Amino acid sequence: xxxxxxxxxxxxxxxxxxxxxxxxxxxxxxxxxxxxxxxxxxxxxxxxxxxxxxxxxxxxxxxxxxxxxxxxxxxxxxxxxxxxxxxxxxxxxxxxxxxxxxxxxxxxxxxxxxxxxxxxxxxxxxxxxxxxxxxxxxxxxxxxxxxxxxxxxxxxxxxxxxxxxxxxxxxxxxxxxxxxxxxxxxxxxxxxxxxxxxxxxxxxxxxxxxxxxxxxxxxxxxxxxxxxxxxxxxxxxxxxxxxxxx
Amino acid sequence: xxxxxxxxxxxxxxxxxxxxxxxxxxxxxxxxxxxxxxxxxxxxxxxxxxxxxxxxxxxxxxxxxxxxxxxxxxxxxxxxxxxxxxxxxxxxxxxxxxxxxxxxxxxxxxxxxxxxxxxxxxxxxxxxxxxxxxxxxxxxxxxxxxxxxxxxxxxxxxxxxxxxxxxxxxxxxxxxxxxxxxxxxxxxxxxxxxxxxxxxxxxxxxxxxxxxxxxxxxxxxxxxxxxxxxxxxxxxxxxxxxxxxxxxxxxxxxxxxxxxxxxxxxxxxxxxxxxxxxxxxxxxxxxxxxxxxxxxxxxxxxxx
Numbered sequence: 277x278x279x280x281x282x283x284x285x286x287x288x289x290x291x292x293x294x295x296x297x298x299x300x301x302x303x304x305x306x307x308x309x310x311x312x313x314x315x316x317x318x319x320x321x322x323x324x325x326x327x328x329x330x331x332x333x334x335x336x337x338x339x340x341x342x343x344x345x346x347x348x349x350x351x352x353x354x355x356x357x358x359x360x361x362x363x364x365x366x367x368x369x370x371x372x373x374x375x376x377x378x379x380x381x382x383x384x385x386x387x388x389x390x391x392x393x394x395x396x397x398x399x400x401x402x403x404x405x406x407x408x409x410x411x412x413x414x415x416x417x418x419x420x421x422x423x424x425x426x427x428x429x430x431x432x433x434x435x436x437x438x439x440x441x442x443x444x445x446x447x448x449x450x451x452x453x454x455x456x457x458x459x460x461x462x463x464x465x466x467x468x469x470x471x472x473x474x475x476x477x478x479x480x481x482x483x484x485x486x487x488x489x490x491x492x493x494x495x496x497x498x499x500x501x502x503x504x505x506x507x508x509x510x511x512x513x514x515x516x517x518x519x520x521x522x
Numbered sequence: 523x524x525x526x527x528x529x530x531x532x533x534x535x536x537x538x539x540x541x542x543x544x545x546x547x548x549x550x551x552x553x554x555x556x557x558x559x560x561x562x563x564x565x566x567x568x569x570x571x572x573x574x575x576x577x578x579x580x581x582x583x584x585x586x587x588x589x590x591x592x593x594x595x596x597x598x599x600x601x602x603x604x605x606x607x608x609x610x611x612x613x614x615x616x617x618x619x620x621x622x623x624x625x626x627x628x629x630x631x632x633x634x635x636x637x638x639x640x641x642x643x644x645x646x647x648x649x650x651x652x653x654x655x656x657x658x659x660x661x662x663x664x665x666x667x668x669x670x671x672x673x674x675x676x677x678x679x680x681x682x683x684x685x686x687x688x689x690x691x692x693x694x695x696x697x698x699x700x701x702x703x704x705x706x707x708x709x710x711x712x713x714x715x716x717x718x719x720x721x722x723x724x725x726x727x728x729x730x731x732x733x734x735x736x737x738x739x740x741x742x743x744x745x746x747x748x749x750x751x752x753x754x755x756x757x758x759x760x761x762x763x764x765x766x767x768x769x770x771x772x773x774x775x776x777x778x779x780x781x782x783x784x785x786x787x788x789x790x791x792x793x794x795x796x797x798x799x800x801x802x803x804x805x806x807x808x809x810x811x812x813x814x815x816x817x818x819x820x821x822x823x824x825x826x
Contacts, residue, residue, distance in 0.1 A: 498579075
């Protein structure tokens with residue numbers, strides 16, 4: 277199977293403070309589930325940069341990234357027409373069949389993008405997801421309108437109260453008294469942990485790690501789970517709530 | 523037609539390209555991507571007596587033209603490797619494989635080598651006395667001629683398979699260690715393991731790697747590796763598996779000119795999972811462009 281592709285940038289623009297949206301055209305045959313990621317090679321940098329995929333179709337993918345270091349800074353300066361060497365279809369992704377009719381979908385910051393396709397697929401499967409998106413402040417908000425366009429309830433929380441509910445996603449959860457039977461989430465680890473403690477239903481949690489290869493060869497991102505060691509890049513990034521060891 | 527075959531201690535390899543231990547697992551991940559039977563062989567993940575989780579995260583740091591890893595010999599232990607990993611590996615790889623064995627004591631090396639000696643699919647044992655990422659393990663045996671020779675002598679007693687001792691570059695005189703291994707009965711030498719390195723995060727002012735330091739590999743170390751292979755080839759008459767920063771067919775030729783009979787590819791596999799396939803596909807064209815008919819003929823060519 278071929279997972280190495282050369283994608284052409286068709287769009288690359290800022291959508292929030294330090295957050296960029298990039299559209300890439302190319303073969304997406306290796307993608308099979310929401311929550312998978314791609315691993316991008318950048319000139320002059322040895323290791324690839326893993327970035328989660330917001331959505332894909334037969335023509336290409338759509339990603340968001342936050343400028344946090346040298347790699348993402350270089351990406352932010354790229355223009356449409358440039359090509360990127362990418363490894364595609366990486367990671368296990370979310371399983372939409374696991375939830376009941378009322379899944380809760382919780383994203384934190386740049387953890388929100390992989391939940392976009394997930395939510396689209398949940399809706400497509402006849403489920404009624406409720407989305408909670410957490411950010412630090414109003415100028416960090418992105419993707420909110422895209423989730424709202426699916427015609428589902430979307431609650432926003434900001435740590436400073438400049439948009440939506442003041443506080444964290446767990447505060448928004450408490451205020452809303454939502455009926456939910458399952459949790460899908462991606463975001464900073466403290467948020468995942470808080471959500472783990474604040475909910476008493478099963479769920480799938482997507483983790484981040486500093487990776488070497490991104491496809492399971494180097495053991496650079498192994499973590500302990502209740503059922504043995506797992507590679508975040510290959511056996512994850514999505515772990516079942518029941519197996520997580522904090 | 524060019525001839526890419528090489529002879530390595532009685533094994534005929536279709537080509538000298540071998541993924542290095544720790545960058546190729548037991549082969550399954552790569553077997554999903556291409557037919558790994560086109561490889562000369564591969565060296566599987568470093569194996570110890572007991573199962574090991576390895577070091578805390580982060581284990582990986584970026585460097586100019588390379589990377590630092592501090593995985594710390596994560597592996598399921600020799601018994602699980604034999605009962606679970608090797609049967610699965612044999613389904614996707616049908617050539618003799620290289621068993622990479624590590625240890626924290628002479629007894630552990632001996633026990634692991636004696637067990638792996640029973641495995642028909644293992645064509646050669648690579649004894650790692652050079653892991654920089656575990657305390658009191660591996661590398662402590664590889665830093666002196668006496669202790670490297672001791673490991674060699676003891677494992678020699680328990681196996682008839684060819685033994686290659688994998689050496690560390692983090693020593694004063696790698697040549698004297700290689701010579702001591704040869705005298706102690708090694709069939710060949712593998713070099714080089716990673717160079718001990720460190721990166722510091724400017725914002726947190728702390729080492730990037732949780733274990734503080736780790737093994738530096740990748741393109742940047744290629745000249746160091748070529749130099750050491752050349753020096754060791756001057757001093758020993760047993761074959762050498764050369765490695766360290768190899769990432770192209772031209773690098774393979776250069777490493778063989780320095781004295782390597784086979785060439786391992788490490789970090790390049792992690793950046794491009796098809797690296798070894800691409801190198802093998804490139805080799806005939808590169809050989810033709812350099813007027814090389816048979817790769818065997820160029821081994822140690824730079825010494826003449």
